[in-house]
Amino acid sequence: MVHIASTGGRRLRHAALAAKKLALEAGRTVTRKELSAAARDAEKALALRPAQRLVLSELVACWGEQEWEKLLVWPSNAHLASRTGLKDRSIRRILAQLTDLKLIIAKDSPNGKRFAIRNPAGDVVDAYGFDLTPIYARRGEWTAMLAEQKIMREIRKRSYDEVTVARRATEEALNALAQHFPAVDRSGLEERYNELLGRTPPRSTAGLPAGLLGDWQDLRTLAEAAFNETGNGGLSDRHIETYTGSSRESCTKDLPRKAETVPPKEPAAGHLSPALIVEACPAINDYGRPVRDIADVVAAGRYLRASLGAHESAWSEAVAEIGPVGAAAAVIYVLQLYDDDVSAGGSRIRNPGGYFRALVRMVKAGRLNLVAELRTMRRKRMS
DSSP states (O other), rough: OOOBBBTTTTTTOOOHHHTTOOOOOOOOOOHHHHHHHHHHHHHHHHTHHHHHHHHHHHHHHOOOOOEEEEEOOOHHHHHHHHHHHOOOHHHHHHHHHHHTTOOOOEEEEESSOOOEEEOTTOOEEEEEEEEEEHHHHHHHHHHHHHHHHHHHHHHHHHHHHHHHHHHHHHHHHHHHHHHHOOOOOOOOHHHHHHHHHHHHHHHHHOOOOOTTTHHHHHHHHHHHHHHHHHHTTTSOOOOOOOOSSSSOOOOTTTOGGGSSSSOOOOOTTOOOOOHHHHOOOOOGGOOSOOOOOOHHHHHHHHHHGGGOOOOHHHHHHHHHHHHHHHHHHHHHHHHHHHHHHTTOOOOSSOOHHHHHHHEEEEEEEEEEHHHHHHHHHHHHHHH
């Protein structure tokens, strides 16, 4: 049985009912610039198709900055078709899709027409058409989604970088075997190398196939182990020396001074130690007190949360999701990323509070290893 809305014959949608619960703050008026900015963020966050973006942009363009707490527009399908170049049928389909995405709310008149209701003075007091309130009311959601997408892009880029490193190291090991130990059977390693090469997609694809990075790293280990064992007499092949340079040059000639210092032993996996956090994130000094133990880390994270512009509820949610230590480490990590970004003159992190919420969700879902990220940050800072 088809459920029909009582106002104008439009099919009732659950998304439309959910969107009706959204509202602007009391006394809040929205400018066209603010609404347009929220719409652009929504388009990116939801990855709208070009036709959907076109219709949504035209709906927003119809907003006339009325001085009321409603974001109502009433363009006809003929107007939208003339502005977008789309057919009437496509307009209807896209409007239904935008409704399902909880971006707009259809406010139908008894006869299904769209028009404004004016008072005797000619001022618009109400209208039948589309309510754009969800676009603006959900702007915090768009920010969090965009921050999470950015983290995912960074993780994806890092994964491809690690695959490239493993692939090149494997190539070097195989070439070294061929150059120094030509009698060694490399067919198995080379066959597996070609198989992995065929499975590796270009960077333009959505992501790496599951397990591919681990397979490349395993092959790299096998290839380097084969070269090492052969060079150390594990096999009977004679090493052919092809390097004719001087053996008197210092092995550390081209290394930076800090490379001569052996870094301290890494903590156990999954261990968020105070030392790791302090060394990786100098921004923790904004706490103003010494950080000696885990209790100090948690206190610093709770205090520095406000520096991100994150609401107190964000801290409570983070504690519930990944524990107080994880929440504190996430606050300090994001604060350091933000400080580094600002110091470099960039503007990649425009909403640190939203970035923090997104990062917590990533850690909770197991898509981000916070300990590994902190270790990487510490190594970059020490080098």
